[in-house]
Amino acid sequence: MLENITCSKLKNMTLKELLALCEEIREVITATVLNNGGHLSSNLGAVELTVALHYVFDFPADKLVFDVGHQCYTHKLLTGRYSRFNTIRKKGGLSGFPKREESAFDCYNVGHAGTSVSAALGIAKARDVKGENYNVIALIGDGSFNNGLIYEAFNSLRLLNTNIFVILNDNGMSIAPTVGSMHEYLEILSQDDGQRAKKDKHAKIFERFGFAYDGVYDGNDLEKMITKLTEIKERLKTQSVILHVLTKKGKGYAFCEDNPEATHGISAPNEKVTEYSQVLGKTLVRLAEKNEKITAVTAAMTSSLGLSEFFNKFPERSVDVGICEEHATILCASMAAAGLKPYYAVYSTFLQRSFDEIMIDICSQNLPVTMCVDRAGISGADGETHQGVFDLSFLGMIPNLTIAVPKDTAEFEKILEASADFNAPLAIRYPRAGKKIFPCDGNFAFGKWEKLVAGGGKYAVIGCGERALSIAFKAVEILKNDGVEIAVINARFVKPLDYGLLDGLTEEVVITVEDNVLAGGFGSLVAQYYSESGKVVKNIAYSDKFIPHGGVNELMRELGVSEGSVVNYVKAYENR
């Protein structure tokens, strides 16, 4: 049925046909995700809910705003993207997230948590200003519902004097089980199939903010969903509604239902495991055994950051605050202000949310918080909203902050060990996958680089991080065949630069390589440092564009962060 589905066909289906459609959707999603990687159990839980939405509402006239976008696959399948669904998350294929560029049915791009209610309000306000007439729906999971943006949006509903429809898809999980008092409250509301909510007026919180509260406590029951949505569609003409829907994460696929955290995000079969996060976990446990002041803070992704063992071993020194990156950052700063030694582990892309708090709370107070910045550089299949290619730039401008970029997992361990006695703000950035592959000069010191290849000619390549140094070593091999010698330097600290080493470089041409954008990144810091000297500096980094989804290596190559760029530059310079 999916192959030729359209919105109008779907609206004319019987319940039986719709149920069969749901099963087909489940099969397609499962088969595709097991092959391509992607978000599995979150999407499986939202099948009936999404089919019901399409049955009752009129998209794309009505607007559906996803939160994060981990639930959008069914929506994609129902809106003309079935035939390309096998390309999802592949380079040039469908995005794993809603994308306006991809379909008129996607009205707002997302990727980071908590934005949907704000965005729905803005769209509704625009509708009102323009005198138009359509429904605006925010579909948000209970994990995102912990984010402070939700409160800011709820708090302004009456102020904006508009109507929206918020669907809270509550499966009890963000990536990990959802934490916090708001979720405990949601659990109370759903007791006794919502009778509790009616009796005790527990739903007052939402009414305070201008929403009528309603619930479907078996959100995988398609018929119930359709009935309730039909009823609410009428009510939306005069008021804003929040519909609390309980669904089962991973519904319909036993392995997912039993393992919702492990199957939230599935890696494609050929993706590497995350060696850096393993090193983080093991090393931090070892350090914490010796140092009672060490604490670990995460924002809803403890296990993928490698910290499960730490959390199990030191529960009183572990905090997962849910998807609240800003709060997590301030918790670390204040713990440090009160004498602890906190480690904040987070993906590079989500660290962006804390830019102001890193600046003011951690760094302007010069507090010894260590940020372990995982999934740095191109992260790949999640695309624009998830690439970790800005961190060297937005961290690089912050005073008092030291930025370390280990060349391999062994150096990561060394930096972590050194961090325990480092009494100032520190960020350590590393990619998802890696292994120990590089030589080492044995003289590790904070702020000092190391020369890995002596060179001897006109050229020095300075790289930071495993990916950049791999490129440097490959370029050395290729150019050796042409008789060109190149020095290779491991810039394991991007802030401060090793000014002593830079001052002493005798090579005529310095080539920098990094897995970060050009503007404000590592190479631009080197270029700026040399700017009065007239030394020739060639920066190899990502240019000024958002980077879509694709494989890490294919994207890096296409974007020119590759040994080819080093080799071509050197050859051109030789022949100038």
Place this chain on the structure above:
Amino acid sequence: MLENITCSKLKNMTLKELLALCEEIREVITATVLNNGGHLSSNLGAVELTVALHYVFDFPADKLVFDVGHQCYTHKLLTGRYSRFNTIRKKGGLSGFPKREESAFDCYNVGHAGTSVSAALGIAKARDVKGENYNVIALIGDGSFNNGLIYEAFNSLRLLNTNIFVILNDNGMSIAPTVGSMHEYLEILSQDDGQRAKKDKHAKIFERFGFAYDGVYDGNDLEKMITKLTEIKERLKTQSVILHVLTKKGKGYAFCEDNPEATHGISAPNEKVTEYSQVLGKTLVRLAEKNEKITAVTAAMTSSLGLSEFFNKFPERSVDVGICEEHATILCASMAAAGLKPYYAVYSTFLQRSFDEIMIDICSQNLPVTMCVDRAGISGADGETHQGVFDLSFLGMIPNLTIAVPKDTAEFEKILEASADFNAPLAIRYPRAGKKIFPCDGNFAFGKWEKLVAGGGKYAVIGCGERALSIAFKAVEILKNDGVEIAVINARFVKPLDYGLLDGLTEEVVITVEDNVLAGGFGSLVAQYYSESGKVVKNIAYSDKFIPHGGVNELMRELGVSEGSVVNYVKAYENR
């Protein structure tokens, strides 16, 4: 009494003496702020509350975390800083905000809204981990209470399994009157001297999050405050408490009581008026009369951004969401996605909070939102947490974004007019004060710079913004006396750079000047662009340090962003 006050003396005072102390504090604050500038009415409202806190609790053993810090003057006067209080906000003098570096009584530095509850939780958690025993108090105003961080912190209280004391000082104002449903709810709670809260169990919201709610609905009554705080100090041994205190902003100074918004922040007598914000207000009104899609969004500072007239004239196209910079940013993005033309006006320092939303919501979707970034560059007397010296760097790395830096108010008007038809993300950054002073080549175009002084020698100075170009012109005058000719170029767009102009520059030495940090700023973009060419580039910008409070000009001079730096560099180059 204030002159020799200590915490132990204060604890031995009679109520009558304490009341006299409050009056003395009021007089000192009023006299000092009228002279030095600073936060007046917010501080006047919190005098009794703060004296009561010092009477009941034991600082610095107990910890008092301020939110924003607009209420900390009484605390400063009571903790050994009376004799230096006349230096407040002056260079080298006391900070206008809490500062750990200044006193053991200041346990956490603040400046941006909403951080206090998170910080109090982190300190309390550290206390628990270390097995210590003291009280942790967050003192927050109702304006800050709108910020999403509060929700994130409240949501994690039970999770952290600790006890804190939150005092909500509710004066009904942030800078402007406090907006939003949460504040409406607070008003209900305080009706009938709190009887309403008790009867209807309205305070359930706070209980949901693990706080016992209590109230003092005449928070300027010192005796009531002392009684209630004494009672709560006992309760804190076993539970977290939120105390809702109603106070009168500007209390005790009739002019402030009548004009709380105008007297929230007082400028020192010699500070200039804000010409740029006047231009914003007038121009935007004119544009909006012709274009029905134009909307204006602010986060609690409509009047100081110059938008009062716009808000009065186009109420349905105006939104002040309270202190919710991230929500405001997403509202703009989503309004633009739905066909409007939104302008988001904000201070540079507060724009930092929206870094992720500018990146993902506005720029990755390439939406036509115009950010009007006021108080850019050194803002002066508010110090570290308020300097707008990072925006060129954190905006400069974001793809799809155009950054304009008008050289004067006339050019600002021109850029605003051009923005109406500009269909992509745009940031316009400008300082607080300015006047029309510069010549103009008459050929304004997006992305194009202009040459203001032809020069003819070895040197070109490229400056962005009024302050930088003033420095350039002064340097030209000085060096003319030495027979050195210097070209002056107005880089009115920092992104993109005017590559055509840069490629055509024949001068041997390029000197950049900006009112921004060096790392990732305007000059570093120019240095990077020339890095392969061997051209000599000298960047004049702020080095890698947080900039404390002081006068704009004295700070710029001390930090070397001055004509002296240009002149010295040129002279040294001449003599090299």
